[in-house]
Amino acid sequence: MKKILGLFLLLVALLSFGCSKQEETQNKIDVKNRNTVTLAAYRHLAPGNKDAYYCSKILGVWEPLITRDENGLPAPCLAEKWEMQDEGRIWIFQLRKNVYFQNGTKFNADSVIANFDRMKKGLKRSNFYSLSLPLYYPSLSRYEKLDDYTVRLIFKEPNINELYKMTDFGSPMFAPECFDDNGNFKEIAIGTGPYKITENALNKYVVLERNDNYWGEKGKIKNFIVRNIPNTDTRYAALKSGEIDGVLDLNAIPPFLADEIKKDARFAVESNKSTMIRYLALNNSRFPFNDIRMRQAVSLAIDRKNLVDALYLGYAEPTMNVLNYTSPGHKEFPLAYDLEKAKRLAHEVLGDKRCDITYCINGAEPLQKGEAELIAYWLQKIGLDVHIQSLEYATRAKMLRKGDYDIARLQKGLANGDPYEVLNSFLMPTGSIYMSSHTGYQNEELQRLMQQVKHTVDEKKRQQIFDRVQEIAVEEEPLVALFNDMNIVAYNKRLKNYKPLIYGVDLSKVELAEEND
Structure with missing residues (x-):
């Protein structure tokens, strides 16, 4: 535990002093109007004309x-x-x-x-x-x-x-x-929602104005500005200084900074379940992970609860299952941590030799390095010497497609509520995650069940099939699930009803607290 705590404290120290001065001075917007609420996310939430949805x-x-x-x-x-x-x-x-x-x-x-x-x-x-x-x-x-x-x-x-x-x-x-003739957006997206876009400065900010002709309950706030502030510490500093009123979206605020901001009476932190699952992709197509025993050994060697408690301070839910816990088809499995069994299984595959392993992470996500160091510490106990590679997203994606890796730390959210879509993506040879990760996993029973469930009308039978598919995935570990995210938001208490949903925040419900209190 001392090792874990040491890694965690080191990570906190590195992040606390890694603030980018350049980002502190960009995106200067006049937000003095009390009817305007300014928020921030780590990514730009309106990527624009070339994006299928234009905005989130x-x-x-x-x-x-x-x-x-x-x-x-x-x-x-x-x-x-x-x-x-x-x-x-x-x-x-x-x-x-x-x-x-x-x-x-x-x-x-x-x-x-x-x-x-x-x-x-x-x-x-x-x-x-x-x-x-x-x-x-x-x-x-x-x-x-x-x-x-x-x-x-x-x-x-x-x-x-x-x-x-x-x-x-x-x-x-x-x-x-x-839409133009190709189905791309000509200009700004026009929807039916409670807010409309009036300005979109790519990778800087997007301005929203209340849609006063909305068919449902009208938004309480007239204008929102949603800024793109990629750096974690810069977002935190902007919130503390009053430059922004709240943070939202994935990775809105890391757990250790959420705990810090709760100490300030001006702010509140709330959390909810999230549609995002974090997992390890294992290259099943080459040694040693082409052997089920080594995949099982990796899973058993990872103390998921310890990882979540140490690095995520309880703002995550450890899991054995790659199907996210917000999915209606989700099946719960007890956590399995057994280092001695992991050592035995690994020894059956490696004998008395050790094996060098490449572990790829996304360098843009700060907590991934500390997480990888902790997992590497556990895996060295079963004969795997892990070399962590911190890569840009595009570089890592290219390596995965080529199968030029051993372990990769990945994540997936739920685009919709269909269990089949997610399980197919992870486990079937035609699935998008399967192909993009060059997974190489094959199981005839699982593939037969996935074909069967496509034509099964009875809901009870469908769930039984989904349960069995998840059981196979947990047993054979083509992917090692780590934890389900929580949607964490932090905000200035001048806001009211700033509640995290399983995806985002319902901006139409947000109010200025002093107007009604």
Whole structure:
């Protein structure tokens, strides 16, 4: 434990003095107006015209047909009601009436058809999640307007889980006038949400203005400015100085700084579950991780609870399962930490020899280095000598695609609520994570089950299949799950109702505290 604490304190010290002076002076915006709330994220939340969504759902600019409730289950948004027919081969959606896009045009069935036409043009990439018809609407053969507020989707195969696929990033709706002939945004995205974009300075800030014609409950704040401040310490300093009112999005504030800011009576910190899972990709296609015993040894040698307590101060949930705990299909497994068994399994593979291992991390995420050093300390006890490589995102992604690595620290969020999409991505040879990580894992039973669940209508049977798939993944460890994130937000108490959701913050609910207290 002393070793763990030492690594943690060293990491804190390094981060505390690593502030970038250049970032402190950039993005100067006049925010003296009390009706303007300024927030910050580590990335720019409106990447712009070339992004499939133009901006993150967090900003409240666009809305989907189907959203998620607090339990991650499908809930109405722009689609008010729906009906499944013919075991999921047909889905009929009743659209919400009296909804207008931010440019004044009416939202109706023609708008939905135009957005489906756009998705049909091919894969649109994004800083958030990719967008295409095959990705979220597999086996879709036809989509059609039945009347001004009714749309029908017809599939070649039963598609009982379609609602889960459509949640949030699976069914974004934009004003058709937004798109050029290739389906890209001409200018600023126009949605139906409670806020509209009035200015977007790429990689600097985005300005939001309340949509006073919003169909639902109007936003309480007239204007938001959401700044891009990549450096952790700079965001923290901006919050402490009053330059910003709060932080949001992934990695909004690391746990050790969250604990620090709680000591200041001017600020509050709150957390919720997050859709993000953090895990280790193991290169199953080469020695030693082509042997199941070594993958199991790695998993058993990692004390997940100790890691979460030491580095994340409890702001994370240790797990054995690569399916995130906000997914409706998630199965809970007891944590397994057994160093002696790990040593025995590793010895069966390595004998009396030791093995050099390359462990790739994302250099842009500060906590990953301390985490890797701690895991390397545990793995050296089972005969693995770990060499940590801190890489830029693009360089690391290229190495993974080529299979030029042994271990890589990765993460994945839930684009929607469909368990199949995530498990397929991780575990099937055609899955996006599988291919991009050059995983090389094969299991005939798992592949057969994943094909079976695509055509299983009964919900109870579907869950049984998903449970078995997760059991196989936990047993054979093609990927080593570490922990589920928590969505941590910190904010000045001049704000009220600044509550973390499982993804982001509902900006329309945020108020200025002094106006009502």
